[in-house]
Amino acid sequence: MEKRRLGQTDMVVTRIGLGTIPIIKESKWRAVRIIHKALDLGINFIDTARAYEDSEEKIGEVMKTRRSECFLASKSHFRTASETTEALETSLRNLQTDYLDLYMLHDISAQDRWDLVFAPNGAFEAVKKAQQQGKIRYIGVSGHNVPMLMDLARMGEFSVILTCYNFMTLEPEYELIPLAQSKGVGVLVMKPNVGGVAFRLIRPGKDGQEPQPSDIKPRDTLRFVLSNPGVDCALVGPKRVGEMVENYRFANRFEPMDETERQKFIESGQSLFPKMPLCQDCGYCEPCPAGIPIAKLMVLYQNLCRLFFEWPRSRKEYHKLQPDVAACTDCGACEERCPQKLNIRERLRNAKKRLDHPV
Numbered sequence: 001m002e003k004r005r006l007g008q009t010d011m012v013v014t015r016i017g018l019g020t021i022p023i024i025k026e027s028k029w030r031a032v033r034i035i036h037k038a039l040d041l042g043i044n045f046i047d048t049a050r051a052y053e054d055s056e057e058k059i060g061e062v063m064k065t066r067r068s069e070c071f072l073a074s075k076s077h078f079r080t081a082s083e084t085t086e087a088l089e090t091s092l093r094n095l096q097t098d099y100l101d102l103y104m105l106h107d108i109s110a111q112d113r114w115d116l117v118f119a120p121n122g123a124f125e126a127v128k129k130a131q132q133q134g135k136i137r138y139i140g141v142s143g144h145n146v147p148m149l150m151d152l153a154r155m156g157e158f159s160v161i162l163t164c165y166n167f168m169t170l171e172p173e174y175e176l177i178p179l180a181q182s183k184g185v186g187v188l189v190m191k192p193n194v195g196g197v198a199f200r201l202i203r204p205g206k207d208g209q210e211p212q213p214s215d216i217k218p219r220d221t222l223r224f225v226l227s228n229p230g231v232d233c234a235l236v237g238p239k240r241v242g243e244m245v246e247n248y249r250f251a252n253r254f255e256p257m258d259e260t261e262r263q264k265f266i267e268s269g270q271s272l273f274p275k276m277p278l279c280q281d282c283g284y285c286e287p288c289p290a291g292i293p294i295a296k297l298m299v300l301y302q303n304l305c306r307l308f309f310e311w312p313r314s315r316k317e318y319h320k321l322q323p324d325v326a327a328c329t330d331c332g333a334c335e336e337r338c339p340q341k342l343n344i345r346e347r348l349r350n351a352k353k354r355l356d357h358p359v
Ligand code: SF4
Pocket: 287, 288, 289, 290, 291, 292, 294, 327, 328, 329, 330, 331, 332, 333, 334, 335, 344, 345, 348
């Protein structure tokens, strides 16, 4: 597979890397098989985060024998120096390694987070110190706020940025990715396939015809992202070994889209959901203090809006998700954390209204 130098680092990475949010939900046995398969295929970049529950431990199971075969990245969502130092030590222990190739400040998407991490005794001090100690080789930053990521890329302190970019989330391609390229900052992309939701939507029927399931294919979503010459590596998050192999095949033999193809593909995506900003199943809105499984409910509701023929199944699913939306205390914490700025509380209330009926 084609490889790219990640910005001005010495990391020459495959065009796809392994993203590991989805393995949180998988058994250890299945997760370990996926990671081994990625390495067997020659994929040489693995990304995780302290916030991805047990994903680090699952990766650690493989790293104890195959550490030298990949570049390994993790992130800290903590904002103070002491918490970040502790998080890094935990990550190193979980990952069964004594250094990380890349360590990122996780989700710097709001001014208050920026202020905290760069304040005296903030997270940035801790990562600089860890770099001097040889525990991390390069420092990066991830976020969903494109203007803020541009400011972070301009600072000259970060070797790599991690941004959300796909055929439905185009903002990074206008200025952020070219800026990063011009500054020698490596570009990693999360959610190249829109968190998988693009494949579960419907295409509205024309002239009174029945709506049709989405005709968007994973190979096209990945091809779209990799066609951008400023993208060094797109993180794919397979839930099965077969998906890992599929992604590898797409990336291994992809041909870049020309501008006409790109525009056609963007238009085709836009017509899938003309009015509804999309939940990307990232889970940043959680944990909910009332324990509500927000992301699962958001995706369920979204699918309901798009896939009306799934109503009976959606109702069954809704009743399995506990606690019920009625437990919501209206605190608003989920909406503050949602990078897509979705009106979560309203959607959850609508989900309840439409789904909380006997099956
Ligand atoms: S507003 Fe409701 S759903 Fe959102 S975090 Fe608060 S309790 Fe949970």
